[in-house]
Amino acid sequence: MSVKNIIWFIPVMIGLYGCPYEANVPLAARPAEAVDTNLVGYWYGIVKDGSDFFGIEALDISPKTDSTYSIIRYGKAIKGDIILPDTAYFTGYTSFVGPQRFMNIEGTLVIEEPRGKKEKRVTTQKIFYLAALDRAHDTLDIRTVTENFTARKSFGRPEDLNAMVNDLLHNKKQNIFDDQYNLKYRRIPRPGNQSQH
Secondary structure: OOOOOEOOOOOHHHHHHOOEOOEOOOOOOOOOOOOOOOOOEEEEEEEEOOOOEEEEEEEEEEEOOOOOEEEEEEEEEEEOOEEEEEEEEEEEEEEEEOOEEEEEEEEEEEEEEEEOOOEEEEEEEEEEEEEEEEEEOOEEEEEEEEHHHOOOOOOOOHHHHHHHHHHHHHHOOOOOEEEEEEEEEEEEOOOOOOOOO
16 A cells, blocks of 8 residues: 555455455445345354454444445454454445446545654545445345456546446456455344444
């Protein structure tokens, strides 16, 4: 990452598995799809990478508005004797690239840069993560777009990013998804200590 010092960081699981693509624009300029109640709920998954690393992860998805979702990601990564708990909060909305549904996940980077010996400049930057969604019954498949799918880090318009993703998906020129961060979640009852937001 080109940022000198990031104090708000990507969830631990994503960090251990590799970084997803951080877009400066979403795939669609604004929410247009109504909230899909089939996506609402508490989703639970376990991930492994073939070594001694595995993680437990849950997504609590609830409506925020008629067309946006509140997403709370609860994670716990375990590698050997190290346990790394992690909770992150996002806003998301769905849009389509061709027939494939994506979640545009909005996050914020807080960037701290030194300004002299004791002073620091703190700025915030809105970023978007992109994840393909496929749901069947009580299973949710999420595939994040990998940071290596393009060297381009900035797009002028959401339509430009959408067109590039559509071209790559349609022509199957390359796999744009992170093979390791391809998770399956099962919907379970929300635990008693987790309240609906």
